[in-house]
């Protein structure tokens with residue numbers, strides 16, 4: 439069998455951002471509306487700083503309003519919640535994202551609960567998770583939304599496919615499974631207590647790995663011809679003392695078995711930020727009563 443197609447998430451995301459920029463221009467011209475995204479970063483986690491910077495840059499490039507609130511690591515939960523409240527009621531802001539992880543003295547769940555569901559562009563509030571699970575219009579989490587776009591582009595129809603999602607986080611695994619279910623896939627959610635994970639994964643036409651374990655999914659776990667979406671972002675040491683980025687899939691061996699596979703970097707990651715911009719535009723339109 440021939441080698442897998444490498445799914446170019448970077449190029450797909452660049453095209454998506456162009457479509458978003460055109461829509462932003464039209465919203466400005468026709469409705470005088472500039473979609474705005476506020477990103478909040480607490481503390482100085484180096485990886486988070488990189489992501490937050492590129493979120494801000496790409497928001498501006500799409501013609502949107504961008505604000506980044508950098509708070510010191512010792513910020514109290516009450517101070518953070520007060521900022522979220524202020525952003526909830528700011529008419530220039532249509533999307534509010536608090537970058538995770540937050541420092542240990544702050545409850546992630548309390549922060550999520552404080553975000554207005556109408557501005558919850560991460561799709562993490564109970565309201566949006568419940569809406570997604572109930573088949574109602576929702577803001578859906580960016581990374582799973584981006585994975586669905588890549589899958590639809592690759593496969594066209596998803597109905598009836600067997601999908602296995604490895605990981606069950608609120609940010610990734612659970613919403614991914616809900617989106618696949620909404621697309622009429624037969625969905626299995628695997629996690630750290632799953633027995634014989636390789637056998638479970640071998641059933642899948644679609645494998646989504648969102649685990650956080652470098653190169654865990656091996657070639658002999660994958661059904662020949664399956665489509666493999668690698669969400670993992672792991673930094674591993676190189677021989678020269680530097681680090682390199684790898685996913686949750688053993689890319690070099692799995693690409694000999696799969697029909698298509700996302701690389702890391704350049705696969706799912708760039709889609710996440712593009713979908714964040716798309717969610718912000720969607721939120722801005724809904725908040726202003728503009729039809730989709």
Ligand SMILES: NC(=O)C1=CN([C@@H]2O[C@H](COP(=O)(O)OP(=O)(O)OC[C@H]3O[C@@H](n4cnc5c(N)ncnc54)[C@H](OP(=O)(O)O)[C@@H]3O)[C@@H](O)[C@H]2O)C=CC1
Nearest residue numbers: 581605606607610629630648649650669670671706707710
């Ligand atoms: N590309 C992107 O834009 C994004 C990438 N990521 C990356 O995706 C990965 C997952 O992120 P996230 O969901 O937030 O991570 P979490 O740590 O919240 O969740 C990891 C999940 O993997 C499961 N798991 C852990 N070990 C195993 C194992 N040995 N076998 C099977 N399942 C296992 C856990 O199971 P259990 O519940 O039983 O503990 C858990 O459900 C990370 O590498 C993260 O960096 C995340 C968000 C965006």
Ligand SMILES: Nc1nc(=O)c2c([nH]1)NC[C@@H]1CN(c3ccc(C(=O)N[C@@H](CCC(=O)O)C(=O)O)cc3)C=[N+]21
Nearest residue numbers: 489536537538539560671703704705706707708710711
């Ligand atoms: N509230 C919140 N929402 C999130 O969506 C969220 C978060 N917190 N905390 C951290 C994770 C991780 N995440 C990524 C975003 C972009 C890339 C990305 O652009 N990756 C590029 C380059 C990565 C690099 O070079 O470092 C790529 O894969 O090609 C990766 C990971 C969003 N997350």
